[in-house]
Amino acid sequence: MKVTILGNNSALPAYGRYPTSQAVTIDGDVLLIDCGEATQIQMQRYGIKWRKLEHIFISHLHGDHYFGLPGLINSMGLLGRNLPLHLYAAKPLESILQQMMAVADTALPFEFHFHPLQENESEVLVDNSKFKIISFPVEHRIPCHGFKVEKKSRGRKIILEKCREYAIPAYFYERLKRGEDYEQVHGFVVKNEWLTEDAPQTKKYAYCADTVFTESFLPYLQDVDTLYHESTYLEAETDRATLRFHSTAKQAATIALKANAKQLLLGHFSSRYKELDLFATEARTIFPNSYVAEEGMEFEV
Ligand SMILES: [Zn+2]
Ligand SMILES: [Zn+2]
Numbered sequence: 168m169k170v171t172i173l174g175n176n177s178a179l180p181a182y183g184r185y186p187t188s189q190a191v192t193i194d195g196d197v198l199l200i201d202c203g204e205a206t207q208i209q210m211q212r213y214g215i216k217w218r219k220l221e222h223i224f225i226s227h228l229h230g231d232h233y234f235g236l237p238g239l240i241n242s243m244g245l246l247g248r249n250l251p252l253h254l255y256a257a258k259p260l261e262s263i264l265q266q267m268m269a270v271a272d273t274a275l276p277f278e279f280h281f282h283p284l285q286e287n288e289s290e291v292l293v294d295n296s297k298f299k300i301i302s303f304p305v306e307h308r309i310p311c312h313g314f315k316v317e318k319k320s321r322g323r324k325i326i327l328e329k330c331r332e333y334a335i336p337a338y339f340y341e342r343l344k345r346g347e348d349y350e351q352v353h354g355f356v357v358k359n360e361w362l363t364e365d366a367p368q369t370k371k372y373a374y375c376a377d378t379v380f381t382e383s384f385l386p387y388l389q390d391v392d393t394l395y396h397e398s399t400y401l402e403a404e405t406d407r408a409t410l411r412f413h414s415t416a417k418q419a420a421t422i423a424l425k426a427n428a429k430q431l432l433l434g435h436f437s438s439r440y441k442e443l444d445l446f447a448t449e450a451r452t453i454f455p456n457s458y459v460a461e462e463g464m465e466f467e468v
Pocket of ligand 1: 227229307377
């Protein structure tokens with residue numbers, strides 16, 4: 168699983184170096200988390216294909232997190248994308264988009280499903296054979312959600328030489344992955360553990376969107392491999408961060424430590440800061456494996 172930081176186009180001065188929007192790639196499938204202005208340009212720039220993009224998650228309805236969405240959806244339609252598209256966001260976005268399409272008399276050439284996020288609740292949004300995605304409420308000036316993406320293990324790992332040795336038919340491999348033993352015609356049982364080994368662990372990525380420092384959603388973050396937590400400010404501006412429902416780098420690192428995360432990505436920096444290394448330096452005093460997420464960067468989860 169890979170996270171690509173798309174961000175708003177840094178050529179737009181209003182956003183400074185706010186890397187909010189992100190693409191998550193899981194075995195060829197693409198998920199989009201937030202869609203700030205110019206996200207479709209950033210996707211092209213960083214090689215994110217929307218052919219396999221079926222799920223878009225919007226954390227909240229501040230413009231830096233969704234102003235790129237109408238343009239992206241419209242482009243997808245014009246370019247003949249045809250897979251169904253699922254959008255998960257706060258309820259008001261549904262009527263905003265409907266009105267835009269209605270006044271423009273636009274009909275999309277693909278199925279479009281809007282899934283309103285429940286305020287103050289955690290929900291399972293997607294659960295298929297490859298990944299599971301949940302939402303969880305964070306604390307911001309307006310209703311806001313974080314998302315956790317869990318890449319599922321694809322079952323036990325087959326040892327091909329052993330399968331040949333015991334003449335296991337290929338049709339049985341799927342059942343071996345699920346841990347079953349194989350019984351030969353004369354009744355001899357070939358143990359699963361002779362034929363397979365432990366699969367790689369599931370991987371977990373959590374995106375905490377815009378939030379004030381709070382432990383209220385910590386239970387959703389336990390033991391994640393990679394955690395994205397906003398750090399709009401440095402510690403010297405803690406009061407301002409609290410007042411504006413944002414966090415500091417030190418607070419983000421505290422959450423990563425308490426969650427027992429393996430890696431922390433910092434983002435959503437106020438444009439007042441010119442030197443982003445300061446964010447990593449501050450976070451590393453508490454959580455050493457902290458990184459500044461800038462647009463175009465890729466992180467393996
Ligand atoms: Zn916000
Ligand atoms: Zn924001």
